[in-house]
Amino acid sequence: MIDCLRTILWLVCVLVGCGMESANPLTPSVAPVGIQNDCELASLRCSRCHSVARITQSRLDSLGWQRYVHRMRLMPESGIASRDEEPITRCLVFRAAGTAGLARLQQGNP
Amino acid sequence: MKAVVMLVLIALCGTARADSDPPVPEHSPTRNLAGSIQLDYLSLPEHRHVQPDEAFAGATVELSMKLAMDFGERTTANVKVCYSCHGFEVGMAYFDVRVADELAVRVGRFTPAFGSFPLRHDPANHMTSDKPLPYDMGRMVRFRNWNEGVLPAPWVDNGVEINGTHFFGPAQIDYAAYVINGPKGAANGMDFDYTLSRSPAQYYVDNNSEPTVGCRGALTLDLGPQQIVSAGLSGMAGHYDPKGELGFLVVGADASLQINRTAFRLEYLARWTQFAIGDDPLATFKYGSDSSGHFSDVTLRDGFDVEIEHPIDRLTLIARWDGLRRKGNVFATSELRSTSIVLRYTAAIAFRLAGALQLKTSVERYDFSDFPDEVAVHVGLAGPF
Numbered sequence: 160m161i162d163c164l165r166t167i168l169w170l171v172c173v174l175v176g177c178g179m180e181s182a183n184p185l186t187p188s189v190a191p192v193g194i195q196n197d198c199e200l201a202s203l204r205c206s207r208c209h210s211v212a213r214i215t216q217s218r219l220d221s222l223g224w225q226r227y228v229h230r231m232r233l234m235p236e237s238g239i240a241s242r243d244e245e246p247i248t249r250c251l252v253f254r255a256a257g258t259a260g261l262a263r264l265q266q267g268n269p
Numbered sequence: 270m271k272a273v274v275m276l277v278l279i280a281l282c283g284t285a286r287a288d289s290d291p292p293v294p295e296h297s298p299t300r301n302l303a304g305s306i307q308l309d310y311l312s313l314p315e316h317r318h319v320q321p322d323e324a325f326a327g328a329t330v331e332l333s334m335k336l337a338m339d340f341g342e343r344t345t346a347n348v349k350v351c352y353s354c355h356g357f358e359v360g361m362a363y364f365d366v367r368v369a370d371e372l373a374v375r376v377g378r379f380t381p382a383f384g385s386f387p388l389r390h391d392p393a394n395h396m397t398s399d400k401p402l403p404y405d406m407g408r409m410v411r412f413r414n415w416n417e418g419v420l421p422a423p424w425v426d427n428g429v430e431i432n433g434t435h436f437f438g439p440a441q442i443d444y445a446a447y448v449i450n451g452p453k454g455a456a457n458g459m460d461f462d463y464t465l466s467r468s469p470a471q472y473y474v475d476n477n478s479e480p481t482v483g484c485r486g487a488l489t490l491d492l493g494p495q496q497i498v499s500a501g502l503s504g505m506a507g508h509y510d511p512k513g514e515l516g517f518l519v520v521g522a523d524a525s526l527q528i529n530r531t532a533f534r535l536e537y538l539a540r541w542t543q544f545a546i547g548d549d550p551l552a553t554f555k556y557g558s559d560s561s562g563h564f565s566d567v568t569l570r571d572g573f574d575v576e577i578e579h580p581i582d583r584l585t586l587i588a589r590w591d592g593l594r595r596k597g598n599v600f601a602t603s604e605l606r607s608t609s610i611v612l613r614y615t616a617a618i619a620f621r622l623a624g625a626l627q628l629k630t631s632v633e634r635y636d637f638s639d640f641p642d643e644v645a646v647h648v649g650l651a652g653p654f
Binding site for chain 1: 299301337339342345365367370373382388389391393394396432434436441443445487489494495497499501527529530532580582585621624625627653
């Protein structure tokens, strides 16, 4: 009984914590709305298997991100559909190279 | 069997192409080097002079390095070496050959698809210092009495796996089927003997020339823009003794709900393991035959894991409730009984210090049916590179 109460107490603590706002660390502070949406998607998909910090601390160029997202998509149970690949790449390329990198990506020359 | 061979041949020929693939620039082979390190200190404050047979109290390090190489769009090779309690181990050495989203073939040494946690088994990818009890590999208190969890993670084996994913609308179906060497055990064994998996006597060679087979299926649904629910079923069966006479069956079920970056996870594993009764079971085992004179030669080992994980900026809060149960006969010398249970309650906080380096702390309460209860405290550092 005491163990049950202890479990419930922990769950309550965590649920209270869940109520606290948490900014998405992937979303750049200044970014177009479209990129913000892309980064929300990237955060949702990528955090299924690893922390978002694993992305924010990686130093890749635009081409590197394009290849990496593709590679992650092919991991079993990645949850990244082919339709998700482009927006996730857009988010990460914008983070790495800004609007110039995004423009090169859209021209097919990252 | 013919169908499997055909699928493998088609995949290796690699003549098909996934129409749904977005364009990715052609490139020469690329290499990617990654890895992770975790240094963890386990303390049992209520238990002085902890013996190594009871728990690995003190500092342990787990480190891994992985080299991934892409040969164009369809073929990838991965090699991962780990250094931890067992010394150097090869955790991965395989080729992935991909025909389409729906068909890929993995050949070599890898972690076969079973359950949900193994996808996050790397210490840099899960927020607690240790693994859920059903997947425990030497981190739980009294791990020698229990002989580890149901299926210790990472379960690494040699073989072939066919896997694939199909996306339709907001849903995704994943499948995997594999043939591997399987676990090893002694001829007069009671359970798996994990030390044989890395013993110099055979290293990574099969002990009974008989493959173990397994499969997994999972369904994932996008419930909304920031909500994902998924559920999966897994199974694995084979024989583990040198003569191929002692069988086992492992089944697993898992479910998870992700709302934004908050994850709720639920997992259950059960393993039925046959053991050798021998010539004199009354002297060998603690319990005798049932009322009809029959000696049961099967044990059941099952376990569950329930956890909630929620990040708040640099902090991640984790609450976990997990447990193990073992039912069946035991050796006469064992401290376990015909039914033994351990429940564990964990409250953990992971704090991102700098970069992706995490400070992991947790307090765990072990509630044993056969031993005094224990409080365990973990403090560790973990991060990828």
